[in-house]
Amino acid sequence: MTAIAPSYPSTPQASAPALVLDGITKTYRSKAGGVDALRGVTYHFPRGSFTAVMGPSGSGKSTLLQCAAGLDQPSTGAVVLGGVNLRGLGEVALTKLRREEMGFVFQAYNLLPSLTVFDNVALPLRLTGKRPNRNDVLGVLEQVGLGDKAKRRPAELSGGQQQRVAIARALITRPSVFFADEPTGALDSNSSRQVLALLREATDRAGQTVVMVTHDPVAAAYAERVLFLSDGLIAGHLDRGTPGQIAAAMSDLER
Amino acid sequence: MFQLSRQTVSRHKALYVGSFVALAFGVFMLGLAATATAATIAYRGPLGAVVKVTTLGGQDTPPQRVSIRTGAEDVSGLQTVLSMVGSICGFITIFVIASTFAFAVASRRRELGLLRLIGATPQQIRRMILGEALVVAVVAALTGAFFAHLATPLLLAKASYSELAPVKLEPASPWLPLSIAMAVGLMVALLGAHAAARRAGRIAPIDALREAALEPPRIGPVRVVFGVLFLVGSIALLALIRPSSGEAAMPLAMFTPMLLVIGLTLIAPIVVPVLGRLWAAPLVAWTHVSGRLARSNIVAAPRRSASLAAPILTISAIAGSMVLSLSFAADSEAASLRDTMIAPIVVPGGSAERVAATPGVAVVDAGLPVQFVRISTDYAELESAEGIDPAVATRTRDLTPSKGDLSRLTGNTVAVSKEMAGFERYRVGSKIPVTFLDKTEVKLTVVAIVPDAFGLNPSFLVPADLARKHAPAAQPERLFVLPAAGVDAAELTGRIDGAVSARAWEAAQADGLRKGNEFGLILLLGPAALYSAIAIANTLLMGSLQRRQEFTTSRLLGATPSQLRRMVLWESALVGATALSQGAAITVTVGALVRYAMTAGLSDVPITIPWGVLLGIGGVCLTLAVGSALAPASYILRVVNRETAVHQGQ
Ligand SMILES: Nc1ncnc2c1ncn2[C@@H]1O[C@H](COP(=O)(O)OP(=O)(O)O)[C@@H](O)[C@H]1O
Numbered sequence: 050m051t052a053i054a055p056s057y058p059s060t061p062q063a064s065a066p067a068l069v070l071d072g073i074t075k076t077y078r079s080k081a082g083g084v085d086a087l088r089g090v091t092y093h094f095p096r097g098s099f100t101a102v103m104g105p106s107g108s109g110k111s112t113l114l115q116c117a118a119g120l121d122q123p124s125t126g127a128v129v130l131g132g133v134n135l136r137g138l139g140e141v142a143l144t145k146l147r148r149e150e151m152g153f154v155f156q157a158y159n160l161l162p163s164l165t166v167f168d169n170v171a172l173p174l175r176l177t178g179k180r181p182n183r184n185d186v187l188g189v190l191e192q193v194g195l196g197d198k199a200k201r202r203p204a205e206l207s208g209g210q211q212q213r214v215a216i217a218r219a220l221i222t223r224p225s226v227f228f229a230d231e232p233t234g235a236l237d238s239n240s241s242r243q244v245l246a247l248l249r250e251a252t253d254r255a256g257q258t259v260v261m262v263t264h265d266p267v268a269a270a271y272a273e274r275v276l277f278l279s280d281g282l283i284a285g286h287l288d289r290g291t292p293g294q295i296a297a298a299m300s301d302l303e304r
Numbered sequence: 305m306f307q308l309s310r311q312t313v314s315r316h317k318a319l320y321v322g323s324f325v326a327l328a329f330g331v332f333m334l335g336l337a338a339t340a341t342a343a344t345i346a347y348r349g350p351l352g353a354v355v356k357v358t359t360l361g362g363q364d365t366p367p368q369r370v371s372i373r374t375g376a377e378d379v380s381g382l383q384t385v386l387s388m389v390g391s392i393c394g395f396i397t398i399f400v401i402a403s404t405f406a407f408a409v410a411s412r413r414r415e416l417g418l419l420r421l422i423g424a425t426p427q428q429i430r431r432m433i434l435g436e437a438l439v440v441a442v443v444a445a446l447t448g449a450f451f452a453h454l455a456t457p458l459l460l461a462k463a464s465y466s467e468l469a470p471v472k473l474e475p476a477s478p479w480l481p482l483s484i485a486m487a488v489g490l491m492v493a494l495l496g497a498h499a500a501a502r503r504a505g506r507i508a509p510i511d512a513l514r515e516a517a518l519e520p521p522r523i524g525p526v527r528v529v530f531g532v533l534f535l536v537g538s539i540a541l542l543a544l545i546r547p548s549s550g551e552a553a554m555p556l557a558m559f560t561p562m563l564l565v566i567g568l569t570l571i572a573p574i575v576v577p578v579l580g581r582l583w584a585a586p587l588v589a590w591t592h593v594s595g596r597l598a599r600s601n602i603v604a605a606p607r608r609s610a611s612l613a614a615p616i617l618t619i620s621a622i623a624g625s626m627v628l629s630l631s632f633a634a635d636s637e638a639a640s641l642r643d644t645m646i647a648p649i650v651v652p653g654g655s656a657e658r659v660a661a662t663p664g665v666a667v668v669d670a671g672l673p674v675q676f677v678r679i680s681t682d683y684a685e686l687e688s689a690e691g692i693d694p695a696v697a698t699r700t701r702d703l704t705p706s707k708g709d710l711s712r713l714t715g716n717t718v719a720v721s722k723e724m725a726g727f728e729r730y731r732v733g734s735k736i737p738v739t740f741l742d743k744t745e746v747k748l749t750v751v752a753i754v755p756d757a758f759g760l761n762p763s764f765l766v767p768a769d770l771a772r773k774h775a776p777a778a779q780p781e782r783l784f785v786l787p788a789a790g791v792d793a794a795e796l797t798g799r800i801d802g803a804v805s806a807r808a809w810e811a812a813q814a815d816g817l818r819k820g821n822e823f824g825l826i827l828l829l830g831p832a833a834l835y836s837a838i839a840i841a842n843t844l845l846m847g848s849l850q851r852r853q854e855f856t857t858s859r860l861l862g863a864t865p866s867q868l869r870r871m872v873l874w875e876s877a878l879v880g881a882t883a884l885s886q887g888a889a890i891t892v893t894v895g896a897l898v899r900y901a902m903t904a905g906l907s908d909v910p911i912t913i914p915w916g917v918l919l920g921i922g923g924v925c926l927t928l929a930v931g932s933a934l935a936p937a938s939y940i941l942r943v944v945n946r947e948t949a950v951h952q953g954q
């Protein structure tokens with residue numbers, strides 16, 4: 050238990066953080082009553098950091114990610130991405146911000162089944178109204194090891210390959226923050242390694258920021274910091290933990 | 305964006321083939337109605353049978369020269385039918401298209417959410433949906449118009465020398481009518497797509513992440529208000545417009561159900577779950593799991609269910625209302641005929657002099673049929689009138705005027721039926737300019753307002769002398785005979801050649817009326833029913849073809865193919881039952897209100913409910929719905945079966 054700090058951590062770096070969560074809470078209203086998915090989360094994600102978010106099922110990990118990415122509005126509190134407060138942004142401004150500054154990778158690969166791999170990757174550029182540069186797209190595909198699969202359709206690829214296409218699609222716009230929710234949840238260990246290595250590379254080489262939700266200690270060990278979420282609150286963190294240490298901390302948390 | 309549209313369209317072929325078929329067929333129907341109308345307009349009959357008059361003109365309408373066709377070469381009957389067929393088909397097209405597009409958007413919720421997630425703005429999504437709709441609509445409109453052009457000569461050959469158009473009709477230039485049909489089709493498609501696109505633009509990026517592609521159940525207050533307005537408005541319309549004949553009831557029975565359908569569709573997200581739950585109650589009680597699954601699929605996605613139900617609701621409401629209202633109209637017309645008739649004996653087509661000479665005959669009412677062109681402010685119309693001797697006619701039939709005095713019916717005067725007086729605001733003392741077929745112009749002074757009596761009194765009664773003067777060749781169509789005091793009516797009937805009892809004559813009239821109604825209904829509803837059948841099959845087919853993923857998952861979870869088939873069976877039956885119960889509610893409302901209005905002042909009106917036809921409409925709709933959902937589902941299940949077998953074998 051020594052690895053888990055008693056209170057939420059302060060920023061390890063002094064430079065302006067890539068993403069700031071300031072006291073966000075989220076209450077889902079439903080017929081059965083309200084669910085407090087987040088109960089006051091404050092955290093600064095440093096630029097170029099790779100942060101894993103772990104916690105028991107239902108602890109609010111996905112909600113945290115969705116609020117951070119502006120996909121959902123927190124009930125209270127502020128989300129500031131690259132110096133821009135997301136609250137008060139209109140739908141179009143938010144979309145443009147998402148298009149330029151954020152990349153998404155989810156458990157379900159979320160590719161458009163009717164488009165080829167090439168077109169899937171080029172899609173975010175097309176949406177901005179630019180003509181995608183063929184070499185850029187092929188370059189990104191090369192980077193994720195799929196240079197030879199550009200003409201295939203998603204259904205003709207393995208799960209790991211599809212996930213790498215999704216990463217390529219997120220990389221193409223050179224976003225400042227990656228949001229990944231269980232990106233390896235449906236993959237075998239070999240494919241998982243490739244996907245995690247790509248995310249790691251994004252922070253190391255391009256200085257991009259990665260926020261990754263996972264329940265797998267091995268995956269979390271790719272991050273330099275693991276945040277533990279419990280019952281809608283940050284319960285602690287662990288820096289540069291090994292999979293064993295992370296697993297031990299998790300089982301403490303679940304006790 | 306366009307390339308993206310093209311690729312996604314090919315992915316959702318079933319959805320777009322569905323919209324294409326619905327729209328192409330709609331434009332085909334509209335195109336046919338338009339080209340046939342053009343042919344009737346282009347028709348030039350013999351010159352002698354035309355009366356040229358000048359309308360009076362009103363405050364903002366200048367007087368106009370119009371030619372009124374008289375005589376047997378009249379094609380206005382066909383024109384009326386065509387315009388009604390056109391409006392029904394147009395209406396159904398709007399509905400089917402709007403719901404097909406809504407359905408397509410609802411089915412693509414996750415995909416559209418994904419586009420939003422990776423950076424598409426709501427406006428881009430809207431434009432994409434509109435663009436796709438436009439492509440489908442243009443192709444469909446051209447196809448529909450092309451086939452309408454091919455089919456026009458066939459239709460005209462069928463319509464020529466028929467009861468409605470006793471002449472030979474030749475195809476006119478197709479460009480204008482077909483352009484109109486295509487324009488209407490494109491407009492309908494874009495209107496339908498516009499609503500769907502707006503809803504698509506509201507899909508949030510987070511919808512890509514939610515497992516179930518469920519629509520938000522919320523429904524805007526504006527929509528509810530408009531829905532209620534449409535319902536209340538059409539009921540008020542029915543309560544205020546009081547038709548007194550089947551002919552007047554026909555358009556009412558056609559348009560008010562359309563308004564009611566619009567109203568119910570607007571509040572469908574509220575109504576459909578309630579009805580779905582209600583109908584599902586027995587299913588849930590009787591079946592293990594399939595009924596429950598079917599219920600949750602219907603109730604959880606009310607918009608999708610309403611889209612599937614739309615064609616069934618539309619045709620069942622319109623057809624049911626027209627069938628029931630016309631049957632009730634015939635009931636009340638029969639009752640009013642019975643109540644107005646005083647004479648016990650009728651001689652159809654007999655000679656007045658000979659019958660009058662028969663011993664035991666006290667009075668012979670030999671009304672003379674006469675026609676004139678009645679001139680109004682902005683139109684002129686050929687009217688049928690009867691020349692009567694008021695002293696005689698008031699003894700054989702009930703002509704008690706509600707206003708004025710029939711004894712003053714001499715010279716250039718006229719008595720007007722209450723309904724006609726109501727339409728045209730004629731009062732006692734009003735002057736009606738008319739032109740008789742001998743081209744003489746006369747101003748007739750209204751001297752009395754008399755009760756409406758279908759089949760007995762036409763809308764206009766003139767003095768017999770006036771009729772004889774302008775139509776010297778006219779012969780009475782039937783004679784009403786009163787026996788002298790002490791003479792037995794039955795015995796006298798036997799002694800007059802061709803005489804029948806008034807009861808028998810009334811029954812024959814009512815019978816003829818029902819036959820005529822039937823013919824009209826087949827003409828009006830036949831094309832609409834055909835289109836609806838295609839639309840129903842099309843919509844449910846489309847719905848089933850979308851569900852491959854769901855079936856695969858369910859199969860892998862252990863559902864047996866027969867469980868899934870039962871689920872689809874119950875689901876489509878629930879969609880059908882939900883739609884038909886709304887259709888039945890509309891039918892009952894319209895029928896009851898039309899009947900209430902028409903039977904005012906009558907007693908002992910018989911009730912004839914055409915159960916066979918009404919149940920037939922319901923049965924066909926239900927069979928079509930279930931069949932066209934089940935067939936593709938079974939096919940998909942077979943494919944899925946093979947695939948899962950392969951997976952498990954690995
Ligand atoms: N759309 C929603 N509506 C209502 N409750 C929700 C919704 N999404 C999540 N929740 C609830 O919020 C809590 C946190 O959910 P989530 O963030 O998905 O947890 P995790 O990803 O950690 O498993 C859970 O109790 C969940 O049931």
Ligand SMILES: [Mg+2]
Nearest residue numbers: 107110111112
């Ligand atoms: Mg989660």
